[in-house]
Amino acid sequence: MSAIHAYARARACASGSATPVATVRHVHLSERPLVFVPLTLAGEANAPLAAMVGTDPDRPALLVVPQPRNRDLRFGFAAELADILLPYVDSFAVAAGEATDGAERPDGPLSEDAPQVLVPNPGGVEFARLFGRSTRFRRTQGEYAVKPSVPLLGRWLTFFAECAEHPGSSMMLAATDALTLHWATGQSAVEDANLAVLMGWLAPPPGTTGAQAARLAGKNPAKYPPAGPATDPRFDKDKLVPAIAAYDNAVAAPDTSDSADSAALRRSAISQLESVLRELLEPTWKLMWQAIALLRGLPGGASVAGRWESDRARFAGFHEYLAEGGPPQARRDGAVAAARRLNRLEQAQAALEAERAFDDPLVMADHRISGEAFAGTVVAVDRDRRIRNGSGKGRLVTRPLVTVRTEDPVGLADGTKVIATARRRQDCYIHAVDRQGDHVLVTVEARSGMGRNSTPAPGSVPKEGDTLCYSSVLADRVRSLNLPDVSATPWTHGGPPTPYEPNTDDAGEAWE
Amino acid sequence: MQDQTEARLRRIRGLVPPKRHDARTVAALTSNPGCARRAVLDAAGVDKERLARQVGFPSSFGQSPFAIVRGNVFEKRVTEDECVELLQLLREDLGIDLPVVSYADLSSTDRTGDTSTDRADEMLRARYAGSRSRLFQAIVDARGGGASLFMHPLLRMPVGGRPVYLEPDLVAVQRGGSLQVIEIKSFPVIDGQADGAKAAAAAIQAAVYVLALRRMLGRPELVSDDVVLVCPKDFSNTPVATRVDVRRQILVLEHQLARLTSIDQLLETLPAELTFRMADRRDGAVAESVIKLTEALGHLPARYVPGCLSVCDMAFFCRQEAVGCTAALGVGVREQLGGVETVAEALGLADGTVAPTEHQTEAATTLRTIVRAYTSALDLSGKPRRRRGAE
Numbered sequence: 001m002s003a004i005h006a007y008a009r010a011r012a013c014a015s016g017s018a019t020p021v022a023t024v025r026h027v028h029l030s031e032r033p034l035v036f037v038p039l040t041l042a043g044e045a046n047a048p049l050a051a052m053v054g055t056d057p058d059r060p061a062l063l064v065v066p067q068p069r070n071r072d073l074r075f076g077f078a079a080e081l082a083d084i085l086l087p088y089v090d091s092f093a094v095a096a097g098e099a100t101d102g103a104e105r106p107d108g109p110l111s112e113d114a115p116q117v118l119v120p121n122p123g124g125v126e127f128a129r130l131f132g133r134s135t136r137f138r139r140t141q142g143e144y145a146v147k148p149s150v151p152l153l154g155r156w157l158t159f160f161a162e163c164a165e166h167p168g169s170s171m172m173l174a175a176t177d178a179l180t181l182h183w184a185t186g187q188s189a190v191e192d193a194n195l196a197v198l199m200g201w202l203a204p205p206p207g208t209t210g211a212q213a214a215r216l217a218g219k220n221p222a223k224y225p226p227a228g229p230a231t232d233p234r235f236d237k238d239k240l241v242p243a244i245a246a247y248d249n250a251v252a253a254p255d256t257s258d259s260a261d262s263a264a265l266r267r268s269a270i271s272q273l274e275s276v277l278r279e280l281l282e283p284t285w286k287l288m289w290q291a292i293a294l295l296r297g298l299p300g301g302a303s304v305a306g307r308w309e310s311d312r313a314r315f316a317g318f319h320e321y322l323a324e325g326g327p328p329q330a331r332r333d334g335a336v337a338a339a340r341r342l343n344r345l346e347q348a349q350a351a352l353e354a355e356r357a358f359d360d361p362l363v364m365a366d367h368r369i370s371g372e373a374f375a376g377t378v379v380a381v382d383r384d385r386r387i388r389n390g391s392g393k394g395r396l397v398t399r400p401l402v403t404v405r406t407e408d409p410v411g412l413a414d415g416t417k418v419i420a421t422a423r424r425r426q427d428c429y430i431h432a433v434d435r436q437g438d439h440v441l442v443t444v445e446a447r448s449g450m451g452r453n454s455t456p457a458p459g460s461v462p463k464e465g466d467t468l469c470y471s472s473v474l475a476d477r478v479r480s481l482n483l484p485d486v487s488a489t490p491w492t493h494g495g496p497p498t499p500y501e502p503n504t505d506d507a508g509e510a511w512e
Numbered sequence: 513m514q515d516q517t518e519a520r521l522r523r524i525r526g527l528v529p530p531k532r533h534d535a536r537t538v539a540a541l542t543s544n545p546g547c548a549r550r551a552v553l554d555a556a557g558v559d560k561e562r563l564a565r566q567v568g569f570p571s572s573f574g575q576s577p578f579a580i581v582r583g584n585v586f587e588k589r590v591t592e593d594e595c596v597e598l599l600q601l602l603r604e605d606l607g608i609d610l611p612v613v614s615y616a617d618l619s620s621t622d623r624t625g626d627t628s629t630d631r632a633d634e635m636l637r638a639r640y641a642g643s644r645s646r647l648f649q650a651i652v653d654a655r656g657g658g659a660s661l662f663m664h665p666l667l668r669m670p671v672g673g674r675p676v677y678l679e680p681d682l683v684a685v686q687r688g689g690s691l692q693v694i695e696i697k698s699f700p701v702i703d704g705q706a707d708g709a710k711a712a713a714a715a716i717q718a719a720v721y722v723l724a725l726r727r728m729l730g731r732p733e734l735v736s737d738d739v740v741l742v743c744p745k746d747f748s749n750t751p752v753a754t755r756v757d758v759r760r761q762i763l764v765l766e767h768q769l770a771r772l773t774s775i776d777q778l779l780e781t782l783p784a785e786l787t788f789r790m791a792d793r794r795d796g797a798v799a800e801s802v803i804k805l806t807e808a809l810g811h812l813p814a815r816y817v818p819g820c821l822s823v824c825d826m827a828f829f830c831r832q833e834a835v836g837c838t839a840a841l842g843v844g845v846r847e848q849l850g851g852v853e854t855v856a857e858a859l860g861l862a863d864g865t866v867a868p869t870e871h872q873t874e875a876a877t878t879l880r881t882i883v884r885a886y887t888s889a890l891d892l893s894g895k896p897r898r899r900r901g902a903e
Binding site: 001002003004005006007008009010011013014020023041042043044045046130133134186187188189190191221231232233234236237240241331332361362364365366368369375407408409509 | 572700855878883888
């Protein structure tokens, strides 16, 4: 919990309406996102019960598993979901080689745009991860065969769920996470996890405050059902148990001479289930689109496009990998692969934190409170200062000093690298911190971004009276690790892992 | 003294059989040990679920019938034929030394449904005595090379000065005499990983059993620090056994149980006539009862935090009471706001309209820094301070 977020919560609590904790949008929002609201059957290991899915707010597809304990019906659900998700993914064409602007792009294929899957909450991401896990290894021939689209769906779902873990990726977003990144409510994070309650705060109906709308939504799970994947136990007991039992009875009914009758019975049981589940899913479906509209109302942060470009590259890379017949993702990473992935995630996290702060003064405010950044007015400049490089023995270099007067609680040690929000190309280092009662005089030494001449280029050094904000929260905080090759995994980490080969055990895995 | 406490608690409970603690509620105590309201209600055995419903804040716990069915099916599968499949898992996968095993099901045999206090108490005491002597005997036998497996033995442990009965799924006595707690859970372990929250809850519950066993035997070294969780593997119904080290949970439990204010001390501060006797629906006195019950709850200071929502039946009532407290927004929020008790106070200190008390000066400085950073950030971005209701 950041200080700004805590304060914003307090203000929201006092005023009864949500308070912003961001001034720009920090996530990318696609023009054409795929909204996916999955439900599972309680007690089972990620057994799908139903889902509402689609790109058109007015025409969602409803998928239902009439008996979630039936393995074949589960794979039927997977195939139906694949029929929606795969064409959606494929609609984002991937061009190999170069980017549209003609610039050289050595990093491989790029797509003009990429798919974006939006789920209600982190539970939705977890559903995708587990559903991907339970389908990506399946075989399409022989024993336990499933439709060819099923394992492909599994690979894509796994890919999306992995992206969701990647800081800064917008390929798969949980609505509650995306919303609370931008607004604070007057309730706790525990309560924010309920999309209906959260949206009560963020978009209350006319005439009610956020607090009132949230309380109403929290009190009435029948009208504002949980956004899944788990269903309300009372709903299970009162509506789902009888509806599924009716289906079971219809299926088990003796196949009398009049088979049209039993088929009709089954159809009516299914349509009854569909109507029960549609009623349950529809409120969340609507909230999802409301949430999207809310987020679209914010201007995009400056660095959002850059991060989406990484997403596009990731998407194109995986698309190509699948096109070349790449095997399904392994059950677990080997030691080196896991360490690499962790390092990548940490770097992405550091880069994201830095970028968000540079994009958004409200995010930067947090670093100012924690002492990692400071803002103030330039009170003195030694523009033409030149010193000898190295330990005083090298050639003369230009090293201007800039002194900023700030009231922020600066907590930076001499020698810490800082960069000003308005001067991103100039690396500076803390030269001196002079505490003076109610304010602090911070002197920074500029080391780059001043041109090649012996005197700094015009405008390349701040002037007295400038207002600046320097931050030490920078993207290069986490270094790349020097990790061994996979084939050189040390014995302490189990030695080189045997390469993953899809096997029949995985393909025939029980799912009961 | 004990009798006096007993009588007092009976009065508080109000002439109905007590709701008993179980491993879940003991584990829950450790998550918010400073809450006197829950401590007293639990010690007296008040039916909190019913109480919460009567005062108009029904809890929303409850298990789906689907989950119950699946849990039962799995437990039956693991324990059928005297746990033959489980024993194989324990021997082969975990290397637990259980050669020929004497198996005993010590589950309750009471099918009468009699819940009158005295009789139920008597039954529990008898079952506990039986379990205890069987376990001691098994330890002696184990020295001679035997091994035993007990299903649902009954253990007892004092909590806040009152005995609480606990029933682990299984306790194995290995050759040599060391004991192993085994719990059957129906959440899946997929590729060696289980849901973090569920695994954590299972670990702390199992730690309650380890602690109870240790205290009952008086020989802590005999009971393993590891517990065995038996869960469905991947997406199947096949059991997989996993060792979980619960040393940390045991430390936490011991610490929290020791600092649980003993019930006697809590009772001393309460009015003598305090009772949570609930009106029967039929006697038409419900409305009056609600006022009285709410008033009675007012005598018991609660310590609400959002975490209560997932563990305590009274949470919605306490949350309503705690509106405007910083802790109700999250423990982290309260810390960030300098530990100040209420939102109004925090905002007042932040904008300078409330003068800080002596021990609030530091908090006030922090809060003023926050408010300055917040407003200057909004000025920088040229945004209005207050968001309008979004469309």
